[in-house]
Amino acid sequence: MNALARLGMVSESPSENQTITTACLEPAKDYFVERDGVRFAGMHLLIDLWGASNLDSPELIDRTLCDGALAAGATILHSHFHHFTPNAGVSGVVVLAESHISIHTWPESGFAALDVFMCGSCDPYKVIPFLKAAFAPASVQVGEQKRGLVV
Amino acid sequence: MNALARLGMVSESPSENQTITTACLEPAKDYFVERDGVRFAGMHLLIDLWGASNLDSPELIDRTLCDGALAAGATILHSHFHHFTPNAGVSGVVVLAESHISIHTWPESGFAALDVFMCGSCDPYKVIPFLKAAFAPASVQVGEQKRGLVV
Numbered sequence: 001m002n003a004l005a006r007l008g009m010v011s012e013s014p015s016e017n018q019t020i021t022t023a024c025l026e027p028a029k030d031y032f033v034e035r036d037g038v039r040f041a042g043m044h045l046l047i048d049l050w051g052a053s054n055l056d057s058p059e060l061i062d063r064t065l066c067d068g069a070l071a072a073g074a075t076i077l078h079s080h081f082h083h084f085t086p087n088a089g090v091s092g093v094v095v096l097a098e099s100h101i102s103i104h105t106w107p108e109s110g111f112a113a114l115d116v117f118m119c120g121s122c123d124p125y126k127v128i129p130f131l132k133a134a135f136a137p138a139s140v141q142v143g144e145q146k147r148g149l150v151v
Numbered sequence: 152m153n154a155l156a157r158l159g160m161v162s163e164s165p166s167e168n169q170t171i172t173t174a175c176l177e178p179a180k181d182y183f184v185e186r187d188g189v190r191f192a193g194m195h196l197l198i199d200l201w202g203a204s205n206l207d208s209p210e211l212i213d214r215t216l217c218d219g220a221l222a223a224g225a226t227i228l229h230s231h232f233h234h235f236t237p238n239a240g241v242s243g244v245v246v247l248a249e250s251h252i253s254i255h256t257w258p259e260s261g262f263a264a265l266d267v268f269m270c271g272s273c274d275p276y277k278v279i280p281f282l283k284a285a286f287a288p289a290s291v292q293v294g295e296q297k298r299g300l301v302v
Binding site (some may be wrong): 032041042043046048057077078080082084091092093095096097099100102104106109111113115117120143147148 | 183192193195197199228229231233235242243244246247248250251253255257260262264266268272294296297299
């Protein structure tokens with residue numbers, strides 16, 4: 001932890017208390033999703049928040065992303081957030097059985113860049129209302145990618 | 152660690168021995184990048200590997216992504232990899248001072264989905280030769296996004 005301590009505050013949440021489900025738990029057995037006539041590995045959203053608040057709180061960010069992940073039907077394996085300096089940006093990730101959610105924030109610009117990648121039957125769009133509630137962005141830009149698309 | 156232990160093997164590497172540089176260390180002070188007449192927060196590559204090997208080794212994946220991150224000029228803060236079962240998929244992330252690298256693998260399909268997001272002067276494309284060397288993919292598909300693009 002020495003290197004991390006030199007760089008700022010770190011929060012770590014292995015989320016031990018969560019109920020573990022087996023849905024989409026093992027990518028090796030998850031095969032690919034088939035939806036609307038196409039086969040792919042998972043849905044990946046790139047989400048940019050502009051004019052957003054509360055981007056300097058690793059605790060709020062951790063709670064928000066984990067709440068969103070659960071609402072999307074995902075299983076949390078691990079989360080890690082780094083607070084660069086007090087009142088400054090936060091970088092971190094929630095590792096899911098169904099892939100991950102990441103966030104990087106620039107509080108002085110009111111900007112946050114997230115990505116939400118989920119395989120299986122999880123719905124990554126269900127994370128977005130939690131982002132709106134926590135960070136009150138003036139605008140939300142979403143790009144959708146189907147990863148591992150087989151045609 | 153109980154929940155994690157139930158789900159499979161976890162590797163954790165806070166990378167204590169790495170030399171810490173101050174380049175692009177704090178998003179709050181990093182402002183945005185200006186390049187080719189446009190201003191943006193960072194470059195985000197979505198990389199799909201097909202026909203790839205060695206996708207079931209968290210140790211190799213951890214080493215490959217960390218080597219790639221350093222070659223790209225990034226500073227590693229934390230890495231975490233989850234091996235769902237022996238010989239099966241790996242999910243994980245390297246959290247960087249300049250954002251992150253993530254990977255999710257489907258060894259039975261020879262498929263891996265990565266994303267490499269780096270702010271500042273780091274070059275995310277420098278990660279790709281390390282992926283080719285470690286996983287010998289038959290094909291590599293790369294999508295590039297400028298995140299936080301201000302026009």
